[in-house]
Every structure is written in C-alpha cells, then in structure tokens.
Amino acid sequence: MEIRRAETADLEQIMGIYQYAREFMRQTGNPGQWGENFPPRELIEEDIRVRQCYVCAEGEEIQGVFAFILGEDPTYAVIEDGAWLNEEPYGTIHRIASAEGAKGVFAGCITYCKGIIDNLRIDTHRDNKVMQHVIEKAGFQKCGIIHVADGSERLAYQFSLENRTNV
Template identity: 55%
Template sequence: MKPTIRPATFTDLDRLMEIFEAARRFMESTGNPNQWINGYPQRELIAEEINQEHCYVCQDEEGKTIGTFCFVPSPDPNYARIEDGVWLNDAPYHVIHRLASDGSEKGIFKACIDWCALQDTNLRADTHADNKVMQHLLEKNGFIRCGIIYVSNGTPRIAYQRKG
C-alpha cells in the first residue's frame, strides 16, 4: 500500500473527527488514557488547522481517508523552552502534530513522516510519556529524544527532533 498525502479541506472534517476518536480509543487501549482528553483535538482546532493549511490527510489506494496529521512551520511557542536536554539545532523546522490513523492500515506513520521529510529535513515532534507506541515509532524513524517541553495546558511532553 502506498498512501497519498494531500491538504485537508473542510469537507474532510467529519472523517478527521472519526479518526481522532479511533486514535483516542487506541491510545486508551495501549496504556495512554491521558494524552487526548476532553475531546481533544476539538473540531474547532482542526478547522483552524485546515484554514491555516497545516492539516493533511493520508488516503489509501481507493481514496479513503485513513490518517491525518498537522505539519506546522516553526517557531512553535511550546518549543521555545526545553528542559533536561537541548534541541539538535536552532535552524528553522516543521513540527508534526496530531498524527492519527483509523487503524485500518499499517505504515501510516512512516508514510506521513516520509512525506514530511520531503518538505523539510529538520523535523520536531512531541508526545506524552505514556504514549509508548508513538515514542517507539518516532525513535524507529530517526527521531532523537531531546528533552521535555510543556504544551499550552502546562503538561509535559517528550520532545523529539530529526534532522536529515
């Protein structure tokens, strides 16, 4: 399977919310019940990401949307301060946020990361300490654990960077 990546549109919004719900269930089932709580990511946030042209969809060979992620150019204000480590460099970067799939296909993470690496070789991401699946996928795909950052609600996340 070779998925395709395209910018999300407002007509994708209902499907994206279904994918985020599937991802929340998966995270709960794998020991990560606290990362995406209280309906996060909210529909309004994703609509704003679409409006800013930061949200992308991953489609299977039949054109069904099976994954999504946000790809945001630097600077990310949450990444301005890092504890217990340092970033690999201070060069401009893109952040990968809210990467999720509906679980129907394997390889969505790699397809999304490979697409992102074609756009910018300096990539950053973060994840919850309980999200062992995402930590494994990031490290398996060349990301280096750099330290701890805090997201807008004040909770810590493990910060990663990959430079090409």
C-alpha cells in the same frame, strides 16, 4: 498512499479517526494525552482553514491525519532536561492519528515532511509508548521535555539530517 492537504469535506472522516485514536490510546495505557475531546473540532477546522492539516488517503478513504507546521513553534521555545539538536528552521508534526487498521501512516507522514524540510520536531506523552517507539524508529532523537499549553509535559524529539544516527 497519497498525502494531501485536508479539505472541509474531509472533516467527518478526520474527526472519526481522532475518536478512534483516543480510544486506542486509552486501551494502550495512555488515557491522559488527548482525554475525551482532543483535538477539538474547532482546532481541526482552523488547521484546515490555514492549510496545515494533511490527510493520508487511499482513494476516497482517509487512513490518517496530521498537522504539519513550518516555522517556530512556541511550545518548543523552552526545553528542559536536554537541548535541541540545532536551532535551524524546522517543521513540526502535531496531532498525528491513524484510522483503525491503517498501516504506514506514520512512515508516510515522516517521508512527506522530510521531503519538505530535513529538520523536524515532534513530541508525545510519556505514557504513549507506541508513539515513542515509532518516533525513535523513524530516526528522531529524544532531546528533552517540553510543556504544552495546559502545562503538561511531553517528551520532545528532533530529526535532523545532519545529526541522524540510525536512519
């Protein structure tokens, strides 16, 4: 699986993956995290423009998509019911989604991101049991609760090479 920066030509495939992901979340007991419209097309267009949108591809077929952002994330400035493992520079993974039937997207994403920086943060909705499982399986530690822009809470996780326990 190749991981590369997304291009404008990838947009329709990417939006189709997000549509599938929203339906999958509804079917697995997580209807509220992305609702009917998240992420909006304009956000993905901006992610592509600023070169923080990545795709996992097999040939011409996109199997997954994620945003990877280096630097401080304002969403993570305040953490409740816990603490970050450290305050070292980090990368954040947002909006990760897989195409129907795709395998290995999360693992590929994490391996790619760890190859750039060994201190990563990610969050997910309390109802997203599938994502919680793969995040913890990848060696992330639950650190507390953060709130996203609309005020809703998310479970916050961090992977730090210096703090790893089960990788």
